[in-house]
Amino acid sequence: MSTLTPSSDFNRAILSVYAIITWAVTGIALVVFAGLGWILLRYRERPGTALPTQTRGHTLLEIGWTIAPALVLLVIAIPTLQVIFRTQAATRPPDALEVTVRGWQWWWEFRYPQLDVVTANELHLPVGRAVHFTLEGPDVIHSFWIPSLGGKRDVVPGRLNTLRMTPEAPGEYWGQCAEFCGVAHANMGMRVVVDTAEAFERWATAQQAPAAEPSEAAAAGRDLYARLACVGCHTIRGVSAGVLGPDLTHFGSRRTVGAGMWPNTVDNVAAWLKDPPGLKPGVKMPNLGLTDEQADALAIYLLELR
Ligand code: CUA
DSSP states (O other), X not given: OOTTSOOBHHHHHHHHHHHHHHHHHHHHHHHHHHHHHHHHHHTOOOTXXXXXXXXXXXXHHHHHHHHHHHHHHHHHHHHHHHHHHHHHOOOOOXXXXXXXXXXXXXXXXXXXXXXXXXXXXEEEEETTSOEEEEEEXXXXXXXXXXXXXXXXXXXXXXXXXXXXXXXXXXXXXXXXXXXXXXXXXXXXXXXXXXXXXXXXXXXXXXXHSOOOOOOHHHHHHHHHHHHSTHHHHOEETTTEEOOSSOOOTTGGGOSEETTTTEEOOHHHHHHHHHOHHHHSTTOSSOOOOOOHHHHHHHHHHHHHOO
8 A cells, every 4th residue: 555656647646746845855955964064064163263253134145045945835836736626626527437435434335326336345446447436424534545546535424525536557456544433443444456447347247236146055144144133234135225234245256354354255254253343343243143153154155145
């Protein structure tokens, strides 16, 4: 997670401002330290030297050191303001992919209204296409941040912030909530996959499909899921319609569980189901007191939802 490896137009613009500031302060530091060194050596006290002329007030110098910093600030301010206005522009390109980001305590929901896709904690984007994010805060203030791609922009209840960027390189990126939002703030991550247009299309088509019918091995898990409290909070299209937790219709297609915390494997999911608050303190999903067999059956079912 580094802002120094930009993979979007948005981040390149910000990095160009960083570069200007870095070079400007490096130049200033060189001038100041060189001047200081020279003065220390040239005018240091030697035995027998008389007190130098004492100066009080020097109009030219004072004008000089007022104007010079103002010029430096101007050199930094002009590109900074340009980038702020460019990245804040509210206009969206007509062919932009729309993504609604909802920050929840403590996970991310991603909705693609044009594609009728809903997912969680794993954001997929096509390379080279502008994305227009609308940021919604259903509970408290979060901050949407994918260091290599862009952000941080706050996700504020009662206010719709937007963010626009074009991912420029396919790959896997990581994002993180960047505004303290409660006890599990540090465990509010996301995985971001930037794909080729074709791979993104395939992903979207798979996400649009209804939940897979369970195999024989997973049937017990599906029955358990439907009987337990899971259905009150989670959606698996065709099985349940809860809205408090992540949509699980294609849970098995995601690579992490717990908002980016662990690899999405049967063992990890079973451990998570047995004691969510123990593994992620503060999480709203309660400990349902599952037996090992129940947790395993549920995990097998959930991972089949690809
Ligand atoms: Cu959400 Cu910090």
